[in-house]
Amino acid sequence: MIYFYIIDKGVSLLSNNFFDNLSSNFNINLNPQQREAVLHKNGPALVLAVPGAGKTTVLISRTANLILNHNINPQNILSVTFSKASAIDMKSRFSKVFGNNLDRKVHFSTIHSFAYSVIRYYSKISNDYYTLIEGKNSPVNKISILKKLYMELNNSMPSEEKLEELLNAVGFVKNMLLNKEDFTTYKKLKINNFKKIYAKYESYKKQNNYIDFDDMLSLTISIFEKNPLILSNLKQRYQYIQVDEGQDTSRAQHKIIRLLSSPKNNLFIVADDDQSIYGFRGAYPEYLLNFEKNYSHSKKFFMEQNYRSSSNIVDTSNKFITNNTIRYSKNLYTENSEESPVTIIKFKDEKKQYEYLFDNLKNNSHDSAILFRNNISTISIVDGLLKNNIPFFVRDSNITFFNHWIVRDILSFIKLSYDETDINSFEKIYYRMNGYISKKQISFIKSKNIDESIFNKLLNFPDLKIYQKNNIKRIRDKFKVIRKLNAKTAIDSILYDLEYDEFLRKNSKRYGQSYENIKIIISTIKLICRDLESPILLIDRLNYIKKSLYENRDFGEEKVRLSTFHSAKGLEFERVFMIDLIDNEFPNSNSIDEYEMGNKKPLEEERRLFYVGMTRAKKDLKLLTYKSRDGEEVLISRFVAELERIISNQSLGINNGDNIVHKSFGKGIVLDIDKDILTIKFEKYGKKKVSLSLSMENNLLKVV
Ligand SMILES: Nc1ncnc2c1ncn2[C@@H]1O[C@H](COP(=O)(O)OP(=O)(O)OP(=O)(O)O)[C@@H](O)[C@H]1O
Numbered sequence: 065m066i067y068f069y070i071i072d073k074g075v076s077l078l079s080n081n082f083f084d085n086l087s088s089n090f091n092i093n094l095n096p097q098q099r100e101a102v103l104h105k106n107g108p109a110l111v112l113a114v115p116g117a118g119k120t121t122v123l124i125s126r127t128a129n130l131i132l133n134h135n136i137n138p139q140n141i142l143s144v145t146f147s148k149a150s151a152i153d154m155k156s157r158f159s160k161v162f163g164n165n166l167d168r169k170v171h172f173s174t175i176h177s178f179a180y181s182v183i184r185y186y187s188k189i190s191n192d193y194y195t196l197i198e199g200k201n202s203p204v205n206k207i208s209i210l211k212k213l214y215m216e217l218n219n220s221m222p223s224e225e226k227l228e229e230l231l232n233a234v235g236f237v238k239n240m241l242l243n244k245e246d247f248t249t250y251k252k253l254k255i256n257n258f259k260k261i262y263a264k265y266e267s268y269k270k271q272n273n274y275i276d277f278d279d280m281l282s283l284t285i286s287i288f289e290k291n292p293l294i295l296s297n298l299k300q301r302y303q304y305i306q307v308d309e310g311q312d313t314s315r316a317q318h319k320i321i322r323l324l325s326s327p328k329n330n331l332f333i334v335a336d337d338d339q340s341i342y343g344f345r346g347a348y349p350e351y352l353l354n355f356e357k358n359y360s361h362s363k364k365f366f367m368e369q370n371y372r373s374s375s376n377i378v379d380t381s382n383k384f385i386t387n388n389t390i391r392y393s394k395n396l397y398t399e400n401s402e403e404s405p406v407t408i409i410k411f412k413d414e415k416k417q418y419e420y421l422f423d424n425l426k427n428n429s430h431d432s433a434i435l436f437r438n439n440i441s442t443i444s445i446v447d448g449l450l451k452n453n454i455p456f457f458v459r460d461s462n463i464t465f466f467n468h469w470i471v472r473d474i475l476s477f478i479k480l481s482y483d484e485t486d487i488n489s490f491e492k493i494y495y496r497m498n499g500y501i502s503k504k505q506i507s508f509i510k511s512k513n514i515d516e517s518i519f520n521k522l523l524n525f526p527d528l529k530i531y532q533k534n535n536i537k538r539i540r541d542k543f544k545v546i547r548k549l550n551a552k553t554a555i556d557s558i559l560y561d562l563e564y565d566e567f568l569r570k571n572s573k574r575y576g577q578s579y580e581n582i583k584i585i586i587s588t589i590k591l592i593c594r595d596l597e598s599p600i601l602l603i604d605r606l607n608y609i610k611k612s613l614y615e616n617r618d619f620g621e622e623k624v625r626l627s628t629f630h631s632a633k634g635l636e637f638e639r640v641f642m643i644d645l646i647d648n649e650f651p652n653s654n655s656i657d658e659y660e661m662g663n664k665k666p667l668e669e670e671r672r673l674f675y676v677g678m679t680r681a682k683k684d685l686k687l688l689t690y691k692s693r694d695g696e697e698v699l700i701s702r703f704v705a706e707l708e709r710i711i712s713n714q715s716l717g718i719n720n721g722d723n724i725v726h727k728s729f730g731k732g733i734v735l736d737i738d739k740d741i742l743t744i745k746f747e748k749y750g751k752k753k754v755s756l757s758l759s760m761e762n763n764l765l766k767v768v
Pocket of ligand 1: 095
């Protein structure tokens with residue numbers, strides 16, 4: 065059958081030479097590897113690409129080729145991707161090139177929204193309706209349900225960290241299609257009473273016909289398995305399936321795609337396994353590593369040319385990612401020219417890092433991004449950008465920091481120091497400092513005159529011992545001083561004189577939070593306090609930062625983009641600053657612990673995330689790290705250390721097989737380079753190992 069379309073720009077492609085037309089009309093000059101992939105028509109294919117290789121360009125060109133040169137009805141093509149943003153991006157790039165009449169018929173969507181459409185259709189014919197409990201219009205909220213169940217079964221309130229762990233764990237189970245029996249095999253499911261929480265959550269949803277986002281996937285699988293007619297209708301409709309960001313597709317998603325595409329398996333998956341960063345939530349890149357086994361007669365294409373970044377960035381990031389072992393080997397290269405070298409800058413502390421950052425952005429914020437591992441970094445960056453009048457925008461400002469219990473505690477301490485009658489604040493913190501005050505005493509002071517100082521009331525508590533009186537007087541005096549201090553010193557006084565820090569140290573576990581994370585929150589508060597003359601100003605400052613976060617969400621040419629590494633996937637910028645590159649932050653502490661216990665997978669996922677960050681930069685990539693945070697020594701990120709060695713190897717230009725001259729040992733040949741150690745076979749002394757950094761520092765080594 066031949067289809068006729070009213071095509072505006074697309075009509076010019078209906079000729080024998082598709083690629084020449086693409087090039088002359090739309091300035092898309094596909095390279096031979098890209099062309100080969102675009103021409104693939106039937107059967108399963110996996111395109112393994114490097115960052116900046118033009119994956120989206122290839123997907124949309126192939127779509128056009130199927131329609132215009134193979135007469136495939138656009139409605140028969142389903143293109144799915146990982147995030148809503150990339151589905152929109154793909155659609156808009158397609159219509160920009162091939163016109164609006166075509167794009168309306170090609171189905172570009174996220175896999176979740178595709179699954180939701182299946183569920184809605186099923187509901188209509190079966191009268192079995194489901195309510196989504198995530199997103200804006202949901203009547204109940206998934207997070208609060210899980211929070212409640214956690215509290216019910218563990219008798220304690222989950223910290224934000226714990227709650228996030230729980231949410232990820234639930235998502236992981238769904239996406240990995242796990243059974244209860246599998247739960248014990250996965251360490252990330254070792255949340256107290258997880259099995260019970262999960263079972264209750266599932267039965268609560270079942271009773272009410274509720275579903276969450278991940279249920280959409282399992283429900284779709286079950287609809288497909290139980291309703292062959294629905295599945296066969298959809299198979300008939302979607303004869304060609306394309307998947308972008310295949311590396312972040314989960315087991316459940318692969319199953320949907322498999323059910324839908326078989327037996328013809330006209331499936332075209334584009335992926336970069338080195339950019340798989342959602343393993344913690346159930347992404348399953350191993351599926352791609354076994355693609356040939358999963359799909360017989362499949363084809364594999366490679367796209368290895370990077371169009372985005374300078375040759376310096378491409379070379380360095382390529383060498384960096386080869387430190388991962390679980391991956392497809394690829395030969396990333398570019399024809400782009402050399403620009404400024406990838407630069408590592410080590411600062412004394414985080415404050416110096418920020419000074420440098422803001423100085424650099426003050427006069428040039430064009431097409432720049434600041435990337436960070438943890439959302440909380442947004443707070444101190446925004447504080448600094450506001451102070452320096454640097455325009456910025458941040459898309460996902462879902463910042464829980466402002467409501468964090470530690471922030472609330474600190475504000476209660478401050479409020480109490482200004483108002484000694486403030487019983488509400490006192491009630492929140494009296495057992496979190498070294499006042500040794502009992503619940504009985506609290507009931508006692510609550511029964512007294514509300515306008516009287518809490519401390520005076522406490523001193524009137526019957527039968528107080530001398531040491532108790534002294535204690536009350538001591539903390540009263542501290543509170544009196546706090547309001548007179550500058551904000552930063554006031555915070556120190558709360559932490560150390562009133563021993564709030566001691567409380568945090570001892571109780572971090574009970575609140576499901578690592579002390580490491582607590583320190584990050586405290587150092588963020590201190591950074592904001594840096595220039596505040598008095599502690600009360602912290603309240604206004606936090607409100608101001610919060611408001612600015614909500615007001616600065618929209619893109620602007622001259623605005624610096626703030627983003628976590630995860631959210632930067634798929635984006636590109638002229639200049640990229642990767643900040644806070646210290647061990648336990650990036651890579652995170654969990655991946656380091658796991659690595660030390662023999663499991664290298666989480667650390668490799670962190671390395672991939674670091675690589676995603678590096679490959680966002682077109683011309684200028686700066687990696688910032690420091691030696692101390694909030695007065696405590698920290699270790700520079702092990703990834704930065706790896707890169708230092710790579711960069712110094714590059715600047716020395718040392719490779720295996722090179723002839724060298726060593727000042728002490730004479731002539732030799734490089735046999736092996738392992739991190740900082742070179743194995744060299746010297747003419748006179750035989751095989752010897754020498755340290756690369758030592759040789760460099762002392763000018764001992766030369767390549768000849
Ligand atoms: N053949 C080509 N010639 C010139 N530019 C190209 C070509 N193919 C792609 N590009 C350009 O390279 C850049 C990167 O492409 P794209 O964003 O599609 O890469 P990607 O593979 O999706 O990258 P990533 O996975 O890192 O996000 C884009 O600006 C795109 O227009």
